[in-house]
Amino acid sequence: MYNRKKTLVILSPGFPENEADTTCLPPQQVFVRALKAENPELNIIVLSFQYPFFAAKYNWHGVKVMSFGGMGRGKLFRLNTWMKVWRTLSTLNKKYEIVGLLSFWLDECVFVGHYFARTNNIKHRCWMLGQDAKAGNRYARRIKPRGEELIALSDFIVREFNSNYGVKPQNVIPVGIDTSLFDSLFIEKDIDILGAGSLIPLKRFHLFVEAVAILKQRYPNIKTVICGDGPEKDKLLALIKSKHLENNITLAGELQHDDVLKMMQRSRVLFHPSEYEGFGSVCLEALYAGAKVVSFVKPMDADITNWHIVNDMAGVEQTIHSVLDGTDLENDPVLVYDIRDNVRKMKEVFNI
Structure with missing residues (x-):
């Protein structure tokens, strides 16, 4: 039976x-x-x-x-x-x-x-x-x-x-968010901007490169990383080279999940340039890692602490500029959904 x-x-x-x-x-x-x-x-x-x-x-x-x-x-x-x-x-x-x-x-x-x-x-x-x-x-x-x-x-x-x-x-x-997956030790924020996701057209990581090119004019030593892999990789590498950003942008490839979380804890900003997003888990993870989030898509009607919604690249530049200049100093973990x-x-x- x-x-x-x-x-x-x-x-x-x-x-x-x-x-x-x-x-x-x-x-x-x-x-x-x-x-x-x-x-x-x-x-x-x-x-x-x-x-x-x-x-x-x-x-x-x-x-x-x-x-x-x-x-x-x-x-x-x-x-x-x-x-x-x-x-x-x-x-x-x-x-x-x-x-x-x-x-x-x-x-x-x-x-x-x-x-x-x-x-x-x-x-x-x-x-x-x-x-x-x-x-x-x-x-x-x-x-x-x-x-x-x-x-x-x-x-x-x-x-x-x-x-x-x-x-x-x-x-x-x-x-x-599973809070137990995050390192509880203090991690120095030595990455200015992080991107994470599949390197596909929908995610628009070319805008990430464009943003870094603009911000480099003010921050010559800006350090950024993109975690992920996909069919757009070669195009992104070519764009990075054409804008002379080889020393400013690192394509880290596809990493294990816990390594991505550690990378978030090292980052001051997560820029998520996707044109469409149901609710990017990387954004919530970055918030709990103590980073600011900048994106074009607003998933929930209510505002979320440290998550900045922008409409254009000028908004991206202005928002990240305020973080890198230290005028936005709130870095405490934000747990939106346990x-x-x-x-x-x-x-x-x-x-x-």
């Missing part, structure tokens, strides 16, 4: 391949790890569609992970992955008492989760985490989710999705 243990199943396009893999979806890692730590009696199973690029079953911080190795392949390969996930969900539904399905991003995970939940009378919720709220999401058009099925990462995502699809997500749960509070909100959504 099967033990009908209460189980929450998480559907995700990717998940770390082992506990040492801290570069894969750090905010989701922090959430799942905290969810398990705060609820050790809850059986949590993650079904990962595309990454890791192999099929396996393994334990991750006490959470069972089942990867399907879809590898991002399309058409028949993707359909085959969906069928495997569906069969696995059917098996899990017989073995356990599934208290809910939680899908990360409104994409293929929601497509499978929505219809499996409806077929089997299980609660399903989708955590919308960014670009999935944009217009043109074919999965949103296909399943036409109700507001109660959607959890938005920010107030910005609520407005964006409601504007594009006429449906208002009923819950808002932002990313949260991951434990976010876990409790998610538990309320699923009544667990």
Whole structure:
């Protein structure tokens, strides 16, 4: 006789391949790890569609992970992955008492989760985490989710999705900070400006380079670092060289999550030039690391301490100038959302 243990199943396009893999979806890692730590009696199973690029079953911080190795392949390969996930969900539904399905991003995970939940009378919720709220999401058009099925990462995502699809997500749960991941020792702030994220066109790191070029006129020895990797790397290197900023900007590449946090604690400013952002976890992490944040996108309606929203490059220059000149001296850690509070909100959504 099967033990009908209460189980929450998480559907995700990717998940770390082992506990040492801290570069894969750090905010989701922090959430799942905290969810398990705060609820050790809850059986949590993650079904990962595309990454890791192999099929396996393994334990991750006490959470069972089942990867399907879809590898991002399309058409028949993707359909085959969906069928495997569906069969696995059917098996899990017989073995356990599934208290809910939680899908990360409104994409293929929601497509499978929505219809499996409806077929089997299980609660399903989708955590919308960014670009999935944009217009043109074919999965949103296909399943036409109700507001109660959607959890938005920010107030910005609520407005964006409601504007594009006429449906208002009923819950808002932002990313949260695990304060235990930060070094408690004093770290000298020897980096003037930090950037962190994937080097893709959406993140607009060319504006980071432009900002440094402008600020160098006043601060010749300005020291900046960009953490991350991606297809825009060569373009950024060429731009840095063309503006003679080789001694001012370091491309650090993709770093382990704890190394990025240490880099934040060394930084005075995090400049996040992205043109679109659901709620950048790097911004919240930087605030807790004692850095100021400068960005173009305002995720929440309420103002956040030490987070400066600007409209143009003149605003970027003026704001960072005030920090580097020492007129903005507040460097205490700012904890906006504790991951434990976010876990409790998610538990309320699923009544667990």
